[in-house]
Amino acid sequence: MKLYLKFDTNHACRVILQEKMQEFGIDYELKELGEVEIKGNLPADVQKNLEAALEHYGIRMVNNHKNTLIEKTKDIIVEMIYEKEKLPSTNISTYLADRLNHSYGYISNLFSEVTYSSIENFIIIQKIERAKQLIIDGEFTLTEISYQLNYSSVAHLSNQFKKTTGLTPTSFQRIIKKRADTK
Incomplete structure (x- = not known):
């Protein structure tokens, strides 16, 4: 079972x-x-x-200042993507700088130094994970999902989705539907 x-x-x-x-x-x-x-x-x-x-x-x-700031940055991004109805309309760099009381340049450089990845890449990965979750839930269309995640269009979401997962959102939907039908 x-x-x-x-x-x-x-x-x-x-x-x-x-x-x-x-x-x-x-x-x-x-x-x-x-x-x-x-x-x-x-x-x-x-x-x-x-x-x-x-x-x-x-x-x-987390006990040191750099790691604390990185974890707070990740937490704010995750909160922003998963807990908000829609992502903030201000650009994310301004949003992070305001929330963390540091310049975005400092936050971005520190993030890259500690994680060996960029904030932008972390955001894309989180947005695609959220998109996958929303697709699995089946409550929203791809247009609604792209709007919620602040993509300029479904095509932009689809391009990032494919680049990140190797599948288009539509292919991902078909796989999820096929799995649900075989249960």
């Missing part, structure tokens, strides 16, 4: 964090995605145990 699951990783991470913070008796406040404000002092042994407990779920604590 196979189970097919659909899940929201952001929600799952929030629930795990809430459960672990309560388990360790930590007074906290969940801030933006990937950020928790601890109220008061956190004893070293409790922090070590919390770190180990979170590591079990693939959640790591």
Whole structure:
């Protein structure tokens, strides 16, 4: 027997964090995605145990400024693509610079230095993953998906989709439909 699951990783991470913070008796406040404000002092042994407990779920604590900024950048991009009805109408470089209080040039250079990839490439990958999810859900047309993800046209979405996955969105839809029909 196979189970097919659909899940929201952001929600799952929030629930795990809430459960672990309560388990360790930590007074906290969940801030933006990937950020928790601890109220008061956190004893070293409790922090070590919390770190180990979170590591079990693939959640790591980030301790240096550069890595923290990179993780915040990724979190903002993921939040922007997955949790917003539509991507912001301002350009993404301005949006990131405003949210992170750093120049886009600094953020972009640091991102490339640490991840060996560009912010633009990370955004494309996330947008295509979101497009795949929306296609699988089957609630929107390709035109609606391209609009939600701020593509100038379905053709632009299709070109990036094919370049990233090797398939056109229509081919991907057919594969998903064929799999659903054989169940």
